Amino acid sequence: MILRTRSGAVPPYGYPGGVTFPVVGMVGGGQLARMTHEAGIPLGIKFKLLSDTPQDSAAQVVSDVVIGDYRDLETLRAFAQGCDVITFDHEHVPTEHLRALEADGIPVRPGPDALVHAQDKGVMRAKLDAIGVPCPRHRIVEDPDDVARFAAEGDGFPVVLKTVRGGYDGKGVWIVRSAEEAGEPFRAGVPVLAEEKVAFVRELAANVVRSPHGQAVSYPVVESVQVDGVCDTVIAPAPGLSQELSAQAQQLALKVAQELGVVGHLAVELFETADGRILVNELAMRPHNSGHWTQDGAITSQFANHVRAVLDLPLGDPRPRAKWTVMANVLGGDYPDMYSAYLHCMARDPGLKIHMYGKDVKPGRKVGHVNTYGDDLADVRERASHAAGYLRGTITE
Amino acid sequence: MILRTRSGAVPPYGYPGGVTFPVVGMVGGGQLARMTHEAGIPLGIKFKLLSDTPQDSAAQVVSDVVIGDYRDLETLRAFAQGCDVITFDHEHVPTEHLRALEADGIPVRPGPDALVHAQDKGVMRAKLDAIGVPCPRHRIVEDPDDVARFAAEGDGFPVVLKTVRGGYDGKGVWIVRSAEEAGEPFRAGVPVLAEEKVAFVRELAANVVRSPHGQAVSYPVVESVQVDGVCDTVIAPAPGLSQELSAQAQQLALKVAQELGVVGHLAVELFETADGRILVNELAMRPHNSGHWTQDGAITSQFANHVRAVLDLPLGDPRPRAKWTVMANVLGGDYPDMYSAYLHCMARDPGLKIHMYGKDVKPGRKVGHVNTYGDDLADVRERASHAAGYLRGTITE
Incomplete structure (x- = not known):
């Protein structure tokens, strides 16, 4: 693909006397x-x-x-x-x-043919089936009775229901234990996808970046710890993940990026099962919360590589810079002003990397995140969770 | 000192319902x-x-x-x-x-009483003398004949002449070999400072950051390689610098910051002499070219610490993240468009950290810099100088 420049010049972006960066x-x-x-x-x-x-x-x-x-x-x-x-x-x-x-x-970039798989969970599941990528058992369901049939086709309730469009951070997702509980998802008039509730041992994410000319880079596979359906902590790399499963997750994400024609950053959220399988939970085609650790923990961040990818520039090195990097989301608490807590966190931990979003504080709203890194996972994790808790107001010492 | 906030609220910056960051x-x-x-x-x-x-x-x-x-x-x-x-x-x-x-x-911040020492080289030299910080032999000179007397008071010509205000990157500085060559500096009508031409073995820089409440951090002492009076390459830490001289340079910079009441980043440019002394060349009270390596090579960059200092926030950890970090300035060459060279550099070295300034390219103008880091100094240095040379157009392979 050929980029036009603002000046209308063609690659290599040459016009006399000026900067011609896109x-x-x-x-x-x-x-x-x-x-x-x-x-x-x-x-x-x-x-x-x-x-x-x-x-x-x-x-x-x-x-x-x-x-x-x-x-x-x-x-x-x-x-x-x-x-x-x-x-x-x-x-x-x-x-x-x-x-x-x-x-x-x-x-x-990503283009509509790729992005539709991140917009519509029904399209996404059908495509992943077609290219042989393992997913939870799933199908589109018509009504609560059909949900009961879906449950009976497998291991029964509970069943996960998702509207195929419009969900985010736990919104648009229901876990139902009977047909009687399954009415609400159908009220929006959007097709509903039923999925088995996977008995996972933990959630992982495989982050890759792909450019229009087909170059791709893969970040280390991370563990994502969710609380109330919202990402709380990300640990890079995922502790104790076998080299085999790590390679399998990275190859899976690279395959999805290629087969779906993704350009830019792709996050593949995964379930790791007790019997050592990985199943795709969700896809996101943009920089993603599970990649925020790369800002301070990788040679090239997901954000820099997303920019490079959408401009078809060569991608940057995705390798980690530290043995362990931990990201903890900062959620809003009851007190609207975080500045004095922020000052305290800086004083407590001079190596803490704070990323604030400039958003008004509302209880439970993501208003920032912190990154910590080092050689001792327990210490790195404590530093991140303490800072996030202190900023939220759930830790006061 | 107490900061006012935009809202007029007093610390801890509390007002109901909003973000109150300064x-x-x-x-x-x-x-x-x-x-x-x-x-x-x-x-x-x-x-x-x-x-x-x-x-x-x-x-x-x-x-x-x-x-x-x-x-x-x-x-x-x-x-x-x-x-x-x-x-x-x-x-x-x-x-x-x-x-x-x-x-x-x-x-x-820094306040006028501190900043004047970076604005006026005469005031700077008088103060450094008063607090016992070693400088090249110097005094204010009245005219070319007085320059000859200054030379005779020491080891003779050459002598360095500087206008006390207005110099930058080699501008406002002359090296004269006789009284006859010494006319030009006096034409601006600004007082002229004469200094001995120090037979230095290399140039170093000691970068520190100081906050209003007196906290200070010190970055590793770096070697600064100048070409034609402009910084070309910075190596962090300065190779082969003795621990004693390193500590001496850091203590000197911390002393200058304290005695001059600097708030924010202070760069102390130093000469290292053959007989193992360090002498102060120049001061800069702002983020400085000799600290650009900290963006990718230190836990907290000079820029982040400057912001933290001027807001009287606790300072961030200044320690290095890599064994060696090298910064090379990107100067403009004859070709006004760097984009295709930039693409080439990214492809050659996925770990290269490019920092472009968005400035029009003019020959010799600083338009960006690159940082590289790693364990092998020769390799790290080659990567930085290759990229800077390629972007400038002096290297084409």
Whole structure:
């Protein structure tokens, strides 16, 4: 694929007398866009942002911001003027809008044919089946009675129900123990996917980045610890993971990236079962919470590699810089002001890497994360969880 | 010192329902401001920039930019509204303007009483003499005949002449071999400082960061390799430097920071002599080229620690993350477009850390730098110098 530059020049981006580095258009103003902008600054990449409001996390720190609604095609079209490529902070842009942008000649990365697998869990499951990637037992269900039939086809209840579109961080997901409990997911009028409730021993994530010319890099497989359906802690690499299963997870993620035509960062969330299998839980085609550790723990962060991938630049080294890196999400607590807690955490641990998103504190909302690294996993983990707990207000000493 | 917040609230920055992180006002839109903004993003610090033009390096990437002239007091005063502290990308703001801002109640860090030592080489030398810090032999000279007398007082010519204000990267500095050559420095009407030309074996830099409450951290002492009066390469730590001389240089820099009341980053440029002494060459009170290696080579970068210091936050760990880190400046060459060279460098070395400043390429202009790190100094150095040379166009294979 050939990138157009803002100047209209063709590769190698030459025009006399000026800097000709490309412009990345980022749709969505959340923390992923904020951290992608941060990673783009040293790369010399110009960044243009489409944000819902000027107060959004990324809009606070980016120079070139357009305020507008990503669900409106004309807004997207106007935004795309002057961008050499369009990429995303989230998966919510309607697939048909992405096709329209591509038809206009704007490179969209990941493209709609890939992104649909992260937008629609039904499409995703069908594709993974077709390419032979192991998933939990699943099928689309019609109504609560059909859920009961799905349960009877396997090991019975409980069953996991998911709306195929619109879920996020535990929203749009139900665990039901009977047909009587299965009414709610059908009320949205969106197709519902039923999945066996996997008796997993832990959750893993395999993060890879792929470029349009087919180069790909794979980060170490991590363990992701969820609390109430939200990622709490990520440990890199996943402790005690066999070399065989680690290689299997990385190969699986690289295969998914290639077969689905992903460009940019792909997170493959996995279940590890007691009998040593891995099954795909979810896919995300953008920088992902399970890759935040790479900012301080890898030679090249997921954000820098996402920028490099969408511009078809050579990818950076994904290898770890420390024996262990731990990421802990900072959730909002009851007290709206984190500044004095933040000061305390810095004083307690001069090696703590804090990443704040500039978001208003609301109870349970992700407002930042911390990274710690070192040789002693217990120590590295304690430092991260203490800081996250102190910032939230659940630890006060 | 107590910071006011944008909301007018007092520490601990509490007001109901919102994020109350402070606002740092940065005067000057160069690459140091750009990289300080980058370091401030994860800290959740809001950044406001006073820049000469919207095309300046930092103005391209900062959200909140005021275009104006830092030499105009009313511009500075208007800019300072809404800032919790003012800091600098350069040392050129008139001392009396800084005093006026302080009188208005705006914290200025470093303050004018400290910054004057980085603005005026005559004031700097007098102070370093007074606190017993070793310097090259020096005195203010009146005219070319006085330069001849200065030479005769020591080992004769050559003599180094410097205008006490306004010098930068070799500008404002002359090496003269006779009184006849000594006319030019006096033409600017600025006092002229004469210094012995030190027969140094190499140049070192000791970088420290100091906060208003007196906490200080010291980075490893580095070797700085100059070409044509401009920093070319920095090696961290300085190879073969004795532990004794290293400790002496760090203690010297910490003493200067304390005695001069520096807040923020202080770079002390040093000469190492053949007989094992260190003498102070120059001071800079801001993030400095000799500290760029810390972005990828230290636990906390000079930029992050500068932000933490000016906000009186606890400082971050300054220790190195790699055995060797090498920084090489990228200077502009004859070809204005670096993008294809940049792509080549990424492909050749996936571990290369590129930092571009978004500046138009002009021959000899600093437009970026690269950092490399690893265990083998010769390899780390070759990688950095190859990339810098390739980007400049002096290496083509």
